[in-house]
Amino acid sequence: MKKKVNNTICRCEEISEQEIRDAIRKFNxxxxxxxxxxxxxxxxxxxxxxxxxxxxxxxxxxxxxKVNELLPLSxxxxxxxxxxxxxxxxx
Amino acid sequence: MNRIADVVVVGGGVIGCSVAYCLxxxxxxxxxxxxxxxxxxxxxxxxxxxxxxxxxxSPVLELARESGKLYKNLAEEIGCxxxxxxxxxxxxxxxxxxxxxxxxxxxxxxxxxxxVRLMEGDQLRKLEPTLGEDIVVGVEEWDTWIVNPFxxxxxxxYAARKLGxxxxxxxxxxxxxxxxxxxxxxxxxxxxxxTNFLVNAVGAWASEIGKMLGxxxxxxxxxxxxxxxxPVPLNERWRYILDADYLTTAFDLAAVxxxxxxxxxxxxxxxxxxxxSGNWTxxxxxxxxxxxxxxxxxxxxxxxxxxxxxxPRLKDISCIRTFAGLRPxxxxxxxxxxxKIKNPQNFIIATGHAGEGMTLAPITGKLIAELITENRPSLxxxxxxxxxxxxxx
Numbered sequence: 001m002k003k004k005v006n007n008t009i010c011r012c013e014e015i016s017e018q019e020i021r022d023a024i025r026k027f028n029x030x031x032x033x034x035x036x037x038x039x040x041x042x043x044x045x046x047x048x049x050x051x052x053x054x055x056x057x058x059x060x061x062x063x064x065x066k067v068n069e070l071l072p073l074s075x076x077x078x079x080x081x082x083x084x085x086x087x088x089x090x091x
Numbered sequence: 092m093n094r095i096a097d098v099v100v101v102g103g104g105v106i107g108c109s110v111a112y113c114l115x116x117x118x119x120x121x122x123x124x125x126x127x128x129x130x131x132x133x134x135x136x137x138x139x140x141x142x143x144x145x146x147x148x149s150p151v152l153e154l155a156r157e158s159g160k161l162y163k164n165l166a167e168e169i170g171c172x173x174x175x176x177x178x179x180x181x182x183x184x185x186x187x188x189x190x191x192x193x194x195x196x197x198x199x200x201x202x203x204x205x206x207v208r209l210m211e212g213d214q215l216r217k218l219e220p221t222l223g224e225d226i227v228v229g230v231e232e233w234d235t236w237i238v239n240p241f242x243x244x245x246x247x248x249y250a251a252r253k254l255g256x257x258x259x260x261x262x263x264x265x266x267x268x269x270x271x272x273x274x275x276x277x278x279x280x281x282x283x284x285x286t287n288f289l290v291n292a293v294g295a296w297a298s299e300i301g302k303m304l305g306x307x308x309x310x311x312x313x314x315x316x317x318x319x320x321x322p323v324p325l326n327e328r329w330r331y332i333l334d335a336d337y338l339t340t341a342f343d344l345a346a347v348x349x350x351x352x353x354x355x356x357x358x359x360x361x362x363x364x365x366x367x368s369g370n371w372t373x374x375x376x377x378x379x380x381x382x383x384x385x386x387x388x389x390x391x392x393x394x395x396x397x398x399x400x401x402x403p404r405l406k407d408i409s410c411i412r413t414f415a416g417l418r419p420x421x422x423x424x425x426x427x428x429x430x431k432i433k434n435p436q437n438f439i440i441a442t443g444h445a446g447e448g449m450t451l452a453p454i455t456g457k458l459i460a461e462l463i464t465e466n467r468p469s470l471x472x473x474x475x476x477x478x479x480x481x482x483x484x
Contacts, residue, residue: 026171026249027245027248027249028248028249028252028258029129030128030129030260031128031129033129034129034130034131034245037131037136037241037245038241038242038245040368044411045321045409045411047411047412071128076386076412076413076414077386077412077413078410078411078412078413081321081409081410081411082409082410083406083407083408083409083410084318084320084373084395084398084399084405084406084407084408084409084410085395085399085406085407086410087318087388087391087392087394087395087410088392088395088396088399088406089392090392
């Protein structure tokens with residue numbers, strides 16, 4: 001039996017390498033966005049700033065692609081977490 | 092390269108994948124064509140996963156109720172946890188003037204057989220201390236459910252693939268070949284697919300596929316913007332809170348048209364869902380900006396201002412992400428189009444769900460599959476027929 005890999009990849013959401021590999025195989029995922037959406041890796045407070053390079057590497061391995069062939073993670077504001085109240089301010 | 096399919100479904104959103112799965116279950120050979128490199132690129136990937144039963148009226152209500160029944164066992168059926176939760180909903184108002192409307196809403200829902208309860212602000216705050224002082228009245232109901240939209244979309248695709256459905260990603264439909272009465276094949280930027288049926292499930296982009304056949308499909312992209320917060324402890328009673336204005340901005344076009352309030356003009360009305368993880372998704376808005384799916388500071392400002400009235404403690408919570416998506420909005424009457432058409436007779440339209448795509452996906456897949464294989468769906472879809480747009484074609 002293959003050994004399970006228990007490295008934590010996304011610390012914000014506590015997602016393990018095994019969960020990510022399982023999701024890629026089950027759902028035939030090919031992009032960082034798709035992996036994020038299905039596993040929550042990269043969905044936490046840091047929005048993937050820490051784990052995206054690791055995620056990308058795992059996806060490249062699983063899909064037999066090069067890292068630079070994969071679509072980059074889609075970026076959405078804000079760059080850093082901000083309080084909801086901040087959004088209500090008038091310019 | 093040439094391929095052959097019984098049915099080509101264009102669009103890898105939740106509607107396309109549900110249709111593909113329901114057809115595959117009947118032994119139909121399906122090919123799903125998706126222009127992006129994955130699923131959920133339109134409205135399916137930019138919503139809150141809420142299925143707010145008390146907001147719908149006939150004829151959508153009948154579909155929503157059937158969809159609700161299908162959702163109950165869906166996870167087991169497709170072999171994928173979809174995070175289905177029966178959370179109920181609270182529609183409430185911060186405007187004294189809306190009191191009669193809320194009473195009317197309550198009576199309508201009662202008449203429709205829904206298990207609703209009308210409560211005054213103080214009573215609501217006793218049950219849910221996080222609610223704001225401005226709330227004057229609310230209607231709660233316990234049939235509403237939420238799901239994880241990505242898991243529903245990818246779950247349908249997973250189950251369809253297991254039954255032999257093929258998915259072509261990064262593949263765009265360029266041309267549709269037809270004879271006098273029927274679609275014959277679909278030509279993509281990669282290959283030609285011969286097919287017996289063609290399903291248009293591309294959501295907000297539906298009119299583009301229509302154009303290839305010389306048809307005007309009255310669907311436009313309606314943008315919706317949403318704020319995501321960090322996780323906080325779960326609310327005690329209601330994790331799905333809606334603003335009474337939602338009934339206007341989402342469903343009453345004439346009222347939006349007449350309004351002079353810039354917030355209403357941008358379609359901003361509160362829709363707040365707290366996920367099991369504790370994160371809130373804070374919506375909602377509706378505007379038309381072509382195919383632009385970016386957020387705007389102006390709309391986010393109105394959304395943020397509005398949520399602080401309903402759930403004041405959220406003002407000190409962090410927003411970690413914002414996003415926008417494009418929903419297929421039928422500008423004829425706001426209703427979905429679930430229909431064969433006269434000519435070509437093997438062309439099926441399954442779109443126009445606006446903000447209800449996630450709610451209606453399971454029933455839409457079922458009915459469209461029945462329409463194709465038996466020519467007679469188990470539930471009437473006459474109200475969603477394409478023939479209602481006689482004046483556009």
